[in-house]
Amino acid sequence: MNIRRTVLTLGKRARAELKGQRPLILWMTGLSGAGKSTIADRVEDKLWRCGHHTMVLDGDNLRFGLNKDLAFTDSDRVENIRRTAEVARLMLDAGLIVICSLISPFRRERTLARQLVGADEFLEVFVDTPLDECIRRDPKGLYARAIAGEIPNFTGLSSPYEPPDAPEIHLHTAVHDVDTLADHVLGELRRRGVIACLP
Numbered sequence: 001m002n003i004r005r006t007v008l009t010l011g012k013r014a015r016a017e018l019k020g021q022r023p024l025i026l027w028m029t030g031l032s033g034a035g036k037s038t039i040a041d042r043v044e045d046k047l048w049r050c051g052h053h054t055m056v057l058d059g060d061n062l063r064f065g066l067n068k069d070l071a072f073t074d075s076d077r078v079e080n081i082r083r084t085a086e087v088a089r090l091m092l093d094a095g096l097i098v099i100c101s102l103i104s105p106f107r108r109e110r111t112l113a114r115q116l117v118g119a120d121e122f123l124e125v126f127v128d129t130p131l132d133e134c135i136r137r138d139p140k141g142l143y144a145r146a147i148a149g150e151i152p153n154f155t156g157l158s159s160p161y162e163p164p165d166a167p168e169i170h171l172h173t174a175v176h177d178v179d180t181l182a183d184h185v186l187g188e189l190r191r192r193g194v195i196a197c198l199p
């Protein structure tokens with residue numbers, strides 16, 4: 001191998017200390033239309049109001065740039081998660097609280113993402129919404145098109161979704177509203193000593 005790691009003066013801890021926070025990855029998984037992006041956005045806003053340094057890595061947004069060469073086949077979905085997890089790890093090293101919102105349908109890839117970082121640096125957030133409710137919401141009109149046979153490999157219909165076995169945070173979006181759920185996430189971060197401010 002002709003590459004060797006460059007040793008840097010600063011590390012994750014130094015960068016995070018300057019920001020006065022503990023870096024963390026919040027990995028939001030769930031069906032399309034479950035509410036991942038909506039809740040991620042609200043969580044980031046609340047963290048920002050608490051003075052925290054954050055970044056949202058949204059699956060859709062990444063597919064306009066970094067991942068624009070990928071489709072929705074199983075192998076491309078795996079690569080989509082791998083790249084996103086690697087970027088999240090870099091942002092963790094930068095000292096940020098990183099919120100990833102991607103369907104990330106496969107347990108194995110979510111586990112790989114988790115294993116890239118320390119055990120206390122990764123929280124899996126299951127944005128749990130029944131398929132029927134996602135179909136009813138259909139915020140992007142994708143379910144209607146998928147049901148009409150226009151979109152192959154659609155998660156929940158023609159491609160599997162493997163729910164997390166033991167997510168650190170479990171959000172039931174059919175029962176609670178966005179603000180309550182975002183407060184619940186911040187409450188968990190507070191309980192775990194990641195943030196100090198009240199939601």
Ligand SMILES: Nc1ncnc2c1ncn2[C@@H]1O[C@H](COP(=O)(O)OP(=O)(O)OP(=O)(O)O)[C@@H](O)[C@H]1O
Pocket residue numbers: 030031032033034035036037038039060101102103127137139140172173174175176177178181
């Ligand atoms: N309790 C809730 N939590 C989150 N979203 C909700 C809730 N109730 C209704 N919604 C609505 O559900 C929709 C969720 O869409 P959103 O784009 O956030 O889903 P997503 O999980 O990011 O989907 P995708 O994987 O396709 O990006 C929004 O229109 C949102 O307003």
Ligand SMILES: [Mg+2]
Pocket residue numbers: 036037038058059060101
């Ligand atoms: Mg989304």
